Amino acid sequence: MPIMDSKTGKIKRDYTIEELVEKAREMRAYNMVSLTAAGSGHTGGTLSVMDIAAALYLKKIRHDPQNPNWEDRDRVFWSTGHKAPALYVALGEAGYFPVKEVVKLRKLWSGFEGHPHRLRLAGVELSAGSLGQGLGVAVGCALNAKLEGKNYRVYSLNGDGELDEGSIWEAIMCAAHYKLDNLVSIVDRNGLQIDGSTEEVMKLESLVAKWQAFGWNTIEVDGHNIKEILGALDEAEKVKGKPTVIIAKTVKGKGVSYAENVVGYHGIAPKDGRSGKESLDRALDDIENSSFTKEKVDELLKIADDYQKEVNKKIEVSMPQFTKGYWWNENDTMKVTMDATRNGFGRAIKKLGSDKRVVALGADITSSIRMNEFYAEHPARKKRFFSMGIAEANMALVASGLAKEGKIPFIGSYGVFVTGRNWDQLRTRCAITTSM
Numbered sequence: 001m002p003i004m005d006s007k008t009g010k011i012k013r014d015y016t017i018e019e020l021v022e023k024a025r026e027m028r029a030y031n032m033v034s035l036t037a038a039g040s041g042h043t044g045g046t047l048s049v050m051d052i053a054a055a056l057y058l059k060k061i062r063h064d065p066q067n068p069n070w071e072d073r074d075r076v077f078w079s080t081g082h083k084a085p086a087l088y089v090a091l092g093e094a095g096y097f098p099v100k101e102v103v104k105l106r107k108l109w110s111g112f113e114g115h116p117h118r119l120r121l122a123g124v125e126l127s128a129g130s131l132g133q134g135l136g137v138a139v140g141c142a143l144n145a146k147l148e149g150k151n152y153r154v155y156s157l158n159g160d161g162e163l164d165e166g167s168i169w170e171a172i173m174c175a176a177h178y179k180l181d182n183l184v185s186i187v188d189r190n191g192l193q194i195d196g197s198t199e200e201v202m203k204l205e206s207l208v209a210k211w212q213a214f215g216w217n218t219i220e221v222d223g224h225n226i227k228e229i230l231g232a233l234d235e236a237e238k239v240k241g242k243p244t245v246i247i248a249k250t251v252k253g254k255g256v257s258y259a260e261n262v263v264g265y266h267g268i269a270p271k272d273g274r275s276g277k278e279s280l281d282r283a284l285d286d287i288e289n290s291s292f293t294k295e296k297v298d299e300l301l302k303i304a305d306d307y308q309k310e311v312n313k314k315i316e317v318s319m320p321q322f323t324k325g326y327w328w329n330e331n332d333t334m335k336v337t338m339d340a341t342r343n344g345f346g347r348a349i350k351k352l353g354s355d356k357r358v359v360a361l362g363a364d365i366t367s368s369i370r371m372n373e374f375y376a377e378h379p380a381r382k383k384r385f386f387s388m389g390i391a392e393a394n395m396a397l398v399a400s401g402l403a404k405e406g407k408i409p410f411i412g413s414y415g416v417f418v419t420g421r422n423w424d425q426l427r428t429r430c431a432i433t434t435s436m
């Protein structure tokens, strides 16, 4: 069901497949302008899900952008939160707000946060960013539909790397247990995550057999063929008594030549800015959407720039002014060089790594937190580095097993994931089982 008027039940806007293909190009172009204007963001994953985003928001789901909280709307849970810019472009194209607004990506107060915030932007169903949570929320939402006799459908968009998280498999089991045939997970199977390919970081195959063993109906599609994606979504609707997963084979960075299948384009905007070899202009040439003329791009970048100037003015009057003239640096005796914590972590683990008892466990952001310093100049240490996948809870448990046997394990991820997800593991394992 396409975009509807929730009051009259009439279709507001419908698209042919050819129009959707063109819309997806336009969406990729907006996406690249917004990432360039922000100067940061996730090029690879936003481009790999764009055809799925177009199929869902412009054709498949029943929703009314003028009534975002319509009780009978279908729900899409964008669990893969770092791909938020693709969601914003889809919501804009569907009519939740003028699509040009997306160029305010990652700018203060705009609502277009780096990761989606449900309370700040109409149409967003799930605040996300911490991977592995959306499918469980989608299960709860689908259960509610069953309980209340509602016929809305529930979709969860998941990354393939995201499937490393144990919470995903708990949700998969739960959905099958409750026979949630109103639930569909779409897996963006682009084969890459941050530290490398999914199979190197944490082996996923045989993925189809795994979902089937957990009681799900499985469909495999080309995730850049809108007709196939829509066919699979329709097929899923006919399946009774079990949830469906659509494994969409995609290319990370799809449509922009210098980003396609390039691991380094996971979390960055075009390296060369507006023009150059790896730039916005080059991306737009690759995408080939005729409406993105130089004048249009200038106008969009100006919207972003003007907005940022307004933000800066407001900050200037409301924020206390800080200087970097810290008191301890005033005298030679206490002078220090300021550096990011992660760099200190890297230097420390590099130094301590000469002790053979030291082992390092990574969770798919190894170079970002400089854990790769452990083995960068000491290839022999690589055998003491273990990739755990995006699975912080298991990583802490494995570390405690190593500690129990006399090793000195280092675990590494962003603080919020390591501590927040591991409170109980740390309490039970470190405090009362080992001296980790």
Ligand SMILES: Cc1ncc(C[n+]2csc(CCOP(=O)(O)OP(=O)(O)O)c2C)c(N)n1
Pocket: 044, 045, 048, 080, 082, 129, 130, 131, 132, 158, 159, 160, 161, 162, 163, 188, 190, 192, 193, 194, 252, 266, 363, 364, 365, 390, 413, 417
């Ligand atoms: C719980 C959690 N751990 C780590 C991260 C950091 N992180 C952001 S994206 C990402 C890789 C995700 O891989 P995948 O799901 O395959 O997404 P894609 O490669 O398609 O962008 C990681 C590890 C996170 N956001 N949440």
